[in-house]
Amino acid sequence: MAFQEILGKSIDELQIGDTAYFSKTISETDIYQFAAVTGDFNPAHVNEAYAEGTFFKRRIAHGMLTVSLVSNILGTQLPGPGTIFVSESVSFMKPVYIQDTIEASVTIVEADPARNRVRFEAACMNQHDEQVLHAEGIVMPPKKRD
Amino acid sequence: MAFQEILGKSIDELQIGDTAYFSKTISETDIYQFAAVTGDFNPAHVNEAYAEGTFFKRRIAHGMLTVSLVSNILGTQLPGPGTIFVSESVSFMKPVYIQDTIEASVTIVEADPARNRVRFEAACMNQHDEQVLHAEGIVMPPKKRD
Amino acid sequence: MAFQEILGKSIDELQIGDTAYFSKTISETDIYQFAAVTGDFNPAHVNEAYAEGTFFKRRIAHGMLTVSLVSNILGTQLPGPGTIFVSESVSFMKPVYIQDTIEASVTIVEADPARNRVRFEAACMNQHDEQVLHAEGIVMPPKKRD
Amino acid sequence: MAFQEILGKSIDELQIGDTAYFSKTISETDIYQFAAVTGDFNPAHVNEAYAEGTFFKRRIAHGMLTVSLVSNILGTQLPGPGTIFVSESVSFMKPVYIQDTIEASVTIVEADPARNRVRFEAACMNQHDEQVLHAEGIVMPPKKRD
Numbered sequence: 023m024a025f026q027e028i029l030g031k032s033i034d035e036l037q038i039g040d041t042a043y044f045s046k047t048i049s050e051t052d053i054y055q056f057a058a059v060t061g062d063f064n065p066a067h068v069n070e071a072y073a074e075g076t077f078f079k080r081r082i083a084h085g086m087l088t089v090s091l092v093s094n095i096l097g098t099q100l101p102g103p104g105t106i107f108v109s110e111s112v113s114f115m116k117p118v119y120i121q122d123t124i125e126a127s128v129t130i131v132e133a134d135p136a137r138n139r140v141r142f143e144a145a146c147m148n149q150h151d152e153q154v155l156h157a158e159g160i161v162m163p164p165k166k167r168d
Numbered sequence: 169m170a171f172q173e174i175l176g177k178s179i180d181e182l183q184i185g186d187t188a189y190f191s192k193t194i195s196e197t198d199i200y201q202f203a204a205v206t207g208d209f210n211p212a213h214v215n216e217a218y219a220e221g222t223f224f225k226r227r228i229a230h231g232m233l234t235v236s237l238v239s240n241i242l243g244t245q246l247p248g249p250g251t252i253f254v255s256e257s258v259s260f261m262k263p264v265y266i267q268d269t270i271e272a273s274v275t276i277v278e279a280d281p282a283r284n285r286v287r288f289e290a291a292c293m294n295q296h297d298e299q300v301l302h303a304e305g306i307v308m309p310p311k312k313r314d
Numbered sequence: 315m316a317f318q319e320i321l322g323k324s325i326d327e328l329q330i331g332d333t334a335y336f337s338k339t340i341s342e343t344d345i346y347q348f349a350a351v352t353g354d355f356n357p358a359h360v361n362e363a364y365a366e367g368t369f370f371k372r373r374i375a376h377g378m379l380t381v382s383l384v385s386n387i388l389g390t391q392l393p394g395p396g397t398i399f400v401s402e403s404v405s406f407m408k409p410v411y412i413q414d415t416i417e418a419s420v421t422i423v424e425a426d427p428a429r430n431r432v433r434f435e436a437a438c439m440n441q442h443d444e445q446v447l448h449a450e451g452i453v454m455p456p457k458k459r460d
Numbered sequence: 461m462a463f464q465e466i467l468g469k470s471i472d473e474l475q476i477g478d479t480a481y482f483s484k485t486i487s488e489t490d491i492y493q494f495a496a497v498t499g500d501f502n503p504a505h506v507n508e509a510y511a512e513g514t515f516f517k518r519r520i521a522h523g524m525l526t527v528s529l530v531s532n533i534l535g536t537q538l539p540g541p542g543t544i545f546v547s548e549s550v551s552f553m554k555p556v557y558i559q560d561t562i563e564a565s566v567t568i569v570e571a572d573p574a575r576n577r578v579r580f581e582a583a584c585m586n587q588h589d590e591q592v593l594h595a596e597g598i599v600m601p602p603k604k605r606d
Contacts, residue, residue: 059236112256
């Protein structure tokens, strides 16, 4: 089997400025499944009658659901499989509503080959070209096999 | 209906040192559902044959799944419904495996009543009493209704 | 389309003593999905480390999951589609564990044609021939089309 | 680890009249997942073309899904973790439709400290302030640790 050959980019194969994307429309089901896994039944996410009385007026997605689109990119594309997640800081800028289409992007902004660490910045935009999330963090890219 | 009266603790009702908990055993299904929602099909999470060849030797949970147990507490208990999430920084300390039981805790560490912001620290521990995650962040507690 | 012809047994077609069955093995995923839908993250159901310290020693299924196997029979077999559920009383006799195989049965015990109501009794047994649940209740069977 | 310290209210800590709530909007996905777990594919729940020809005109939620919101409260809030479910009687008063928001409440109405049993009453209301379900039952609250 070739499973062991699934491997993302090592630090030598990454360039400052490399960017990758992932996008999807967030469904009601996505939000309910996210609540299901995390136990986070905050009424802002799962109670429409409550949400109508809030500042946001409608149910909103869990913030971590949006953040997870960034992790998707890190673990599957840039750097990709084998990456070890060290740390991340996120700022929530706008809410994400049911049926919003979110595009996450990750850009490599610094590389420290001696410690095998790269710093990334990430953004999530909605279909109105509004930024809903900013993140930055540190990952360890996979090491090349000999 | 009383839906609008669902309300967490306002900044006046919070004390430095207040702590709340949420815990669950992470099932294989949790990880697969998390992949389903986020599109994060990193083989480290969903490919056992691949995972056997990695440093961790087995499939591991998505880091953001663990972080989301912290958000659960913030949005449902401390401060609770009506809380607005501003920012968070997380460090991943150890992997979470299928069938690990994770206890998340959130503690209020600073309050800025003038700006209605509190700073929290959060930790996730596994069933072996090992810390798997550290986080800190800023939330805006719900405002008391008049 | 023939959808409107899906129809259970009318009260004239039911006999005292009629019995029907449904059985399945309860998986960990069933329990986690039941928590997902109902928000019931009682640690007895989803926290193995906690459950080890309880009287039952392991995670147990939600009681209502077992009761729902009875509703399955009422709504799909006896009386079947078109049945209106009026009321039910249940007693929980033993816990249901992950991987237990439960057989639910429903028996018609009384019929009141004037009011179109039947009384049923129901039992759920596990794979060790132990009764885990007893129920009885009232349903209105579907009316025959002219 | 503090898992064993997760504990609801003992009978000494409960008062007649204590009430707790849980609410959520019932999604189509909730109903389909409930069918998935219980095998209850009654067309009233999962066949819209059939449902249009019924008295209710649309697909309705499984009655036991609504009842389970009551169990959620009993097992997580009042009395909370460690509670043992003895028996329950439910009456179904109105159907629950997809996108209805249901608020369940549980109130303690009797306590029998000698046998460690409490009787509760429960109601589920929809977003139009209509009662959809009434229940009452018996639970054994958790015993205080020494």
